[in-house]
């Protein structure tokens with residue numbers, strides 16, 4: 468019988484709530500921490516979707532590098548203000564698939580539920596940056612409506628908690644949700660799409676592990692990591708605890724120009740994920756959201772990267788390259804995307 472390694476005790480010098488109170492929101496503070504002068508890069512203030520990043524994530528950036536791939540993901544630059552044709556504020560037409568507040572039902576067997584309305588990081592390419600969260604934060608009162616919708620659609624077998632980041636919710640809120648959801652026998656799987664444990668590793672704490680490990684519904688975590696520099700020992704420790712509780716941990720990335728659109732980087736990312744106990748799941752082509760066009764990678768280049776990875780890695784370390792095309796019944800494999 469295989470011996471499952473037991474992760475060592477989670478040693479955390481602060482709580483995730485404390486880390487949240489120490490978020491960096493001023494670009495000048497961020498640049499000073501990185502020994503960069505404001506003249507070195509075309510940064511700008513964004514009053515609507517401002518800078519938000521944790522101290523821990525900033526510590527993983529390289530000092531003195533204005534092109535740091537982690538910095539590029541969080542610092543607003545002037546190129547965001549260029550209006551580009553074909554880029555919109557709702558590229559996925561999500562408002563058409565929103566039957567009750569907070570619920571997105573696009574793919575037959577699974578629904579996506581916006582569980583919270585905030586994140587511990589503001590990713591500049593985020594396709595939800597223009598999403599009307601105010602009208603779509605159902606809160607506990609709205610859960611009942613979502614559960615009723617699910618019961619009327621017995622083909623739904625999985626609930627995906629998304630956001631905002633679902634782990635921004637308190638542990639007792641998550642516990643209550645799981646307890647109520649478990650009353651629907653049709654639900655076989657519960658998935659969390661989360662970036663919080665990457666941004667604030669302390670989020671994987673004993674109390675969360677306790678809540679998740681007592682779930683009668685199997686749980687899958689899909690992390691969101693784009694670059695190998697995002698991964699460190701604290702993240703691997705958290706994953707070890709999740710896995711010891713029977714949780715499957717996968718990762719999705721977004722293919723981003725200037726961040727991870729090169730073969731070496733993607734290859735390193737797959738290995739770094741594997742070393743941290745995570746398997747690559749998806750790499751999403753950028754959604755055409757207004758303000759993110761400087762991150763776009765052509766589908767031609769994406770296809771070349773995909774083939775190069777297929778040639779040099781075992782199949783299970785190659786993420787599925789996909790694009791979200793509105794009105795399709797699943798994500799579209801890149802092989803079927805026209806150039």
Ligand SMILES: *Cc1c(COP(=O)(O)O)cnc(C)c1O
Pocket residue numbers: 571572573574577578579627797798
């Ligand atoms: C991506 C997504 C899902 C999950 O799709 P999988 O292929 O099962 O990972 C579900 N609903 C919506 C709205 C999505 O965007």
Ligand code: SF4
Pocket residue numbers: 585586587588589590592593594595596630631632662691
């Ligand atoms: S963590 Fe996800 S939802 Fe939140 S800003 Fe980043 S990409 Fe958007």
